[in-house]
Amino acid sequence: MRRFEATQLVSRLAGESPIVSNLGPTSSDLWHSGHRDRNFYTYGSMGLCSSIALGMAMGTDEQVISLDGDGSLLMNLGTVASIGREQPKNLTVIVWDNEKWGQTGGQTSHTGMGTDLEQVAQSCGITHTKTVTDLEDFEAAVSEALASSDGPHFIVAKIEEAGGTTSVAPVEPELTLYRFRDSFVEPRKPGD
Amino acid sequence: MNWAEQIVKTLKDWDTSMIVYVPDISIHQVTSLIDADPFFRLVPATREEEAIGIAVGAYATGKNTAVFMQSSGFGNSINALASLCIPSRTPIPIFINLRGGLGEFNIAQVPMGRAVIPILDQLGLPHYTLEDDGNMERSLDGAMKLCYANRQPLGICLTTALHGGKVA
Numbered sequence: 001m002r003r004f005e006a007t008q009l010v011s012r013l014a015g016e017s018p019i020v021s022n023l024g025p026t027s028s029d030l031w032h033s034g035h036r037d038r039n040f041y042t043y044g045s046m047g048l049c050s051s052i053a054l055g056m057a058m059g060t061d062e063q064v065i066s067l068d069g070d071g072s073l074l075m076n077l078g079t080v081a082s083i084g085r086e087q088p089k090n091l092t093v094i095v096w097d098n099e100k101w102g103q104t105g106g107q108t109s110h111t112g113m114g115t116d117l118e119q120v121a122q123s124c125g126i127t128h129t130k131t132v133t134d135l136e137d138f139e140a141a142v143s144e145a146l147a148s149s150d151g152p153h154f155i156v157a158k159i160e161e162a163g164g165t166t167s168v169a170p171v172e173p174e175l176t177l178y179r180f181r182d183s184f185v186e187p188r189k190p191g192d
Numbered sequence: 193m194n195w196a197e198q199i200v201k202t203l204k205d206w207d208t209s210m211i212v213y214v215p216d217i218s219i220h221q222v223t224s225l226i227d228a229d230p231f232f233r234l235v236p237a238t239r240e241e242e243a244i245g246i247a248v249g250a251y252a253t254g255k256n257t258a259v260f261m262q263s264s265g266f267g268n269s270i271n272a273l274a275s276l277c278i279p280s281r282t283p284i285p286i287f288i289n290l291r292g293g294l295g296e297f298n299i300a301q302v303p304m305g306r307a308v309i310p311i312l313d314q315l316g317l318p319h320y321t322l323e324d325d326g327n328m329e330r331s332l333d334g335a336m337k338l339c340y341a342n343r344q345p346l347g348i349c350l351t352t353a354l355h356g357g358k359v360a
Contacts, residue, residue: 056249
């Protein structure tokens with residue numbers, strides 16, 4: 001399964017639901033899957049993608065999707081425990097797991113040496129978990145998660161390290177935050 | 193109204209209802225009040241940078257949020273502030289129990305405690321050290337107003353002079 005194809009699928013299934021994307025190629029893939037104001041691209045703060053999504057899921061009743069990565073989530077496994085503790089019914093975490101730090105030279109990450117993120121999620125009290133390796137199973141897992149109201153859902157998507165990646169998306173953190181936020185609240189007026 | 197009650201009142205005045213924190217014995221005087229008040233949702237994080245991430249997510253959906261942490265944990269949150277909050281201009285009041293000052297008994301708390309304010313300065317973030325001097329209401333209100341006007345994090349430092357500190 002290739003990440004870009006899987007990202008396009010998520011973007012199509014998500015409707016208007018907010019999507020938070022991990023820094024680097026995950027955000028670029030999401031941008032190239034079709035920009036929408038409810039895409040929250042991240043540009044730094046490695047490890048915090050699913051923490052941001054957790055905060056969103058507590059701030060809105062809408063379905064929230066996190067597109068995380070194995071290397072990034074390994075940096076902040078505590079947030080899996082927080083998701084297990086808070087049990088947000090409207091959160092789906094998708095972890096692109098290529099078993100590598102793909103952006104730093106392709107070094108083998110801990111998931112390539114035995115760490116099982118689905119088991120981590122289970123151990124943290126997240127009961128709806130899946131590990132999928134092909135696009136068909138991935139589509140079924142995401143569709144089921146988004147149609148349900150019994151989250152959180154945690155999907156480990158094993159992906160191949162893509163050869164040609166999408167070009168880098170525009171780096172515009174402030175614009176990303178406020179166009180996203182303005183889709184939830186009244187836009188700010190002059191002087192606010 | 194004591195200092196902790198004043199902080200709770202100010203958070204309410206600014207409609208700041210989601211509070212993310214990593215527990216600390218001195219700020220427990222505030223977070224225990226928050227926990228008992230149905231106006232608030234109190235969210236424990238496993239680590240301070242995670243707390244910042246959760247707060248940014250909640251702000252992105254329209255909720256005002258504040259974060260409580262100890263100075264040692266502020267050290268854990270620096271990159272979240274530098275690479276998430278500052279570039280995206282996310283206003284988050286951060287209440288920091290400042291260890292390492294008057295009455296400190298633990299040498300391990302001194303370096304980070306003393307580094308908090310220089311680091312806030314280096315990041316270009318406003319900060320105020322709260323004193324129970326009769327002006328707390330005005331100081332807190334002004335800090336919140338500045339935080340949201342500036343659309344950047346703002347440090348509100350709490351010292352032993354305010355809360356009495358942790359007894360060894």
